Amino acid sequence: MTDMPASPLAAASLATLPAPLVLVGAGKMGGALLRGWLAGSPAGGLDPAAAVVIEPHPSPEIADLCAARGLRLNPDRPEPAGVLVLGFKPQGLDTAAPSLAPWIGEGTLVVSILAGKTISDLKRRLPGARAVVRAMPNLPASIGRGATGAVASPEVDAGQRAAADALLASAGLVAWLDDERLIDALTAVSGSGPAYVFLLAEALAEAGIAAGLPPDLAQSLARATVAGAGALLDADPRAAAQLRKDVTSPGGTTAAALAVLMRAGGLPDTLRDAVEAARVRAGELSG
Known part of the structure; x- marks a missing residue:
């Protein structure tokens, strides 16, 4: 069973997401999602003042975007995030995990687009993470025409799921899965x-x-x-x-x-x- 983007969850506003929204990794996919969030939707766009980008090697385009829109880029002092989006390469999880810990608070929603990393993987490497959404977007998400599958851990409440849906829907269609094991089939198709x-x-x-x-x-x-x-x-x-x-x-x-x-x-x-x-x-x- 899946919920498609037409569900009420898709009506959540990016402008009212729990702050701050922290994007870790602003490469091709992470950068595309960020641009989509800032561009907004009928439900409202992301408030740049409530966004943080963590990218050790930002491209000139990302650096210019952050400067032009007022996003905080690589701040010195971490703070618990409302939503923490993991958008870096999956093989970097072990290395990045210790530096991510200060960004995770009791109420932080972690949204991961790390291919192949299960919810159990994420919780094992990020012990502070409770509410986790694992998502699998595809390449057309970079132009807002993607198809993304998502599955939530049991700790994700209705408001957090709506927030994740709003973030992912900026890249196209979102299909929510009841069973994480279906992610492999979804990966093979979309x-x-x-x-x-x-x-x-x-x-x-x-x-x-x-x-x-x-x-x-x-x-x-x-x-x-x-x-x-x-x-x-x-x-x-x-x-x-x-x-x-x-x-x-x-x-x-x-x-x-x-x-x-x-x-x-x-x-x-x-x-x-x-x-x-x-x-x-x-x-x-x-x-």
Whole structure:
């Protein structure tokens, strides 16, 4: 069971989050989330004065953003955070854990986007953490079109879950999971999924070149086709299977191509095997 972004939780305001909001790690994903929080939403944007960024090696863009918007960057004196967001590389958790302890108070909500790090991992390395949300965003979150799965520890109350939902929803769709074990399957579908789509665009372009199209034209057509189909899928509420049927005329060119793609051992079977391989590997990495 999941709760999708249309649930009442998504209406929480970034402007009323427990302060301070502390972001640890402002690289590609952390920086993208930060920009989304500052840009705001219909429910309200983040108050820069209530935000802290911890980034030992800030990029010029992040340093300029913090200076321009009045965010505190790498302050000398830690204080218990209202929300502590962990956005650095997961292999850095052991090294970072001692310095994070002063930021964690009794009421601090910890939101982690550290791939492969379970709630148990986080609590073991951050003994002061009680309320923990583990989240798995994907690459399109960097442009506000992501799909993020999230699961909360039992200590997370309704207000804290609403706060986490508001933060994650700034990057796109949020699906709440009841069972942390489903994170591996979600990672295999949405976390790794953008790479599958990029491979489709790559293979489609190569097939176009093999069919005689100039390389530049094949690349442009493949890119626009995949992007356009994705936009249509987003805009049209009908199921993907129905959209596929609507674009397929009996006996036509699309039907001929789909007969190849959907035969035994074709695209559906290959993609099922690929997702299973990713799910198994995700479990190995978090074990």
